[in-house]
Amino acid sequence: MTSSSYWAISMPELAKIVSNGGVIGKHSVGKMNSNGLLLLSEHAEYDLLMTNTMFRLDDKCKTTWMHPRTKQWHLIGYVITGWHDPSDFFLTRAKRGADCWTDRRLLRAKLNIRIVPYHSKRSKTIRAAINTARLLSPSYLWEFQTNMDEKFGTLGPLSGGPEEKWNKFHEVTTETAKTILCPKKMVYQDWFDENDEAIQTLLDRKRKAFIDWQNHPNCPALHDRFKDYQTRSQRGLHTMQYQWWEKKVEEVQHYVDTNSSKMLFCIIKTIYGPSMGGTAPLPSADSSTTIKEKEGISARREEHFSQLLNLPSTVDQTAMQQIPQKPAQGNLTSLPPRKKSGLP
Incomplete structure (x- = not known):
């Protein structure tokens, strides 16, 4: 061209x-x-x-x-x-x-060429957490052991190699745990979880009014009805959220006033959910290896701060002696006189 x-x-x-x-x-x-x-x-x-x-x-x-x-x-x-x-x-x-x-x-x-790294698509394996806390109850523990004995008695002795035996044992144990112990529920709370039924009722009314209005778009009465339910839903959701947080604030304040630190941190953890645990790895002193074990990380931190806080002094003592010394004032050690006030 x-x-x-x-x-x-x-x-x-x-x-x-x-x-x-x-x-x-x-x-x-x-x-x-x-x-x-x-x-x-x-x-x-x-x-x-x-x-x-x-x-x-x-x-x-x-x-x-x-x-x-x-x-x-x-x-x-x-x-x-x-x-x-x-x-x-x-x-x-x-x-x-x-x-x-x-x-x-x-x-x-x-x-400025930015090459996006290739990530192979892998199917996410979602493992349901089992509520193992139920094993502390004698009734759940007895029921779980009974079901395990019945299933392994029906299955008979495990045959095959170590991997096949483990797969059969894992399958039977997981199936029994899901049936008896059930998956673990969420441990944190939120305002819409506790008001699920009321929220669903408000949204169903608004959705029904919207469908009626869409079926008859030229009807002003249905349009006004939908707007009315929409306003009610928004006002109701805001009220539920405000009341829930107000209740939680009162509970937190009660635990603070009663000096119940255990219940205070328990309710805070319940609201915000469990914190992510774990320790970040640290490099060794010569940066040749990475320390991942908890004991090794603690030892590396102790070594680092010991070297940092115990450095040898490089101050020349002759220079320190050349600093002029001022005489000590003994009157500073006595308490100041108390002034008399006009109050009785």
């Missing part, structure tokens, strides 16, 4: 193409002919952008070819990218040769 110095189309047509496609920037060079119009059309069709016209540079840094007869420079080379990738370009400019003069210039583009 080439661009000449003669206009082949009118300015309104060019403005229409550029405004619809947005394929060139604000810093274009030269005039356009039919080939230029075809190039802009292709760019608009395939969502492309000329990066040469994005940067404010001198014309000598934009043009790439000199006409042999008119000696005028034109832009006939392009660095093209998609509409969504202009931020990846730092600069696009023409480079002139340092050894000899030519009628063509080389285009160079500086890019």
Whole structure:
């Protein structure tokens, strides 16, 4: 595609193409002919952008070819990218040769290429947590042991290799635990969990009113009815949330007033959920290995702070003795006199 110095189309047509496609920037060079119009059309069709016209540079840094007869420079080379990738370009400019003069210039583009790492898709294995706290109850413990004995008695002695035996044992144990002990429920609380039934009632009424209004969109009464239920639902949800938090604040304040620190931290943990446990690994003293064990991390911290807080003193004692000493003021050790007040 080439661009000449003669206009082949009118300015309104060019403005229409550029405004619809947005394929060139604000810093274009030269005039356009039919080939230029075809190039802009292709760019608009395939969502492309000329990066040469994005940067404010001198014309000598934009043009790439000199006409042999008119000696005028034109832009006939392009660095093209998609509409969504202009931020990846730092600069696009023409480079002139340092050894000899030519009628063509080389285009160079500086890019910031970000390669997205490939992550293989793996199916998430969601393991239901079993409520093992029920085993502390004698009734649940006896029922669990009875079911395990019955199933292993029906299954008979385990046969096969170690892996097959383990798979059978794991399958029977997991199935029995899910049946008797049941999955563990959430240990944290929230305002919509305790008001689930009331919230569902409000939302069902609003949803029914919305469906009635959509079936008869020209009925103002149904529209007003839907707006009324919508307002009631929002007001009811805000009231439930405020009352729930007010109740929890009163409980926290009660535990604070009664100095019940155990119940205070228990209710805070119940509201915000369990904290994520774990210890971050630390590098060794020579940074050759990474310590992951809890005992090793504690020993490394002790070693680090022992070296940090027990550094040898480098103060010269002769310099300390040259510091002038001021006499001690004994009157500072006595208590100040108490002033008599006019109060009885």
